Amino acid sequence: MTSSVSNAQTTEDTTSQQLERVEDIHGGAGPWAVVGYRMAKAALEILGFTAEVPHTNQERFQLYVAHYTPLSFSNGELGPYIQFTSMADGLHAGTGASIGKANLKICSLRGINNPTKDQLEFLASRVVKSVIVSRKPNQPQRCVQLRVTPNFAKNYINLPVEQLVAKGEEVMKLPDDQIFSIVELNKCPPPPPKECW
Secondary structure (H helix, E strand, C coil), X not given: CHHHHHHHHHHHHHHHHHHHHHHHHHCCCCHXXXXXXXXXXXXXXXXXXXXXXXXXXXXXXXXXXXXXXXXXXXXXXXXXXXXXXXXXXXXXXXXXXXXXXXXXXXXXXXXXXXXXXXXXXXXHHHHCEEEEEECCCCCCCEEEEEEECHHHHHHHCCCCHHHHHHHHHHHHHCCHHHHEEEEECCCCCCCCCCCCC
């Protein structure tokens, strides 16, 4: 009995620590930043990165992350695409890759002015993607591509600000396959173009 209580407490502590890590990087732990974090952790496991806290481990230099998303409308406003760009902070929190280390890139895709909820759901699950590439020395490159699931997009698009914390906690606890898909690619794409930042 004590063991199961202890295990539950450990899981809760881990969830709390993970949410805190996302919040430290992003300024909040809403569902889109959290899903980016969860994607990063799953990718690292598949690619054979074992560090508990990759952001403080030398392994963080042995990978690069490219996040492809619409960035802004033609008038320069970010609008609802902030949800998709928030994923990049989660990817940073989970992998330790960063813009400053030049191994985290955000690549702009064409967006839609004044998109409907249905259009945003389509963009989120069919257009927005993240690619994480392992560049371990003396090993062939390996890479994975990740996207949120259509169900995730449907449930978490355009949430009111007051729901973001609770929904972020919810996403941290959901099974991986309910919130994102991950596929190991046979051939890794070239590094992102210089236009990415």
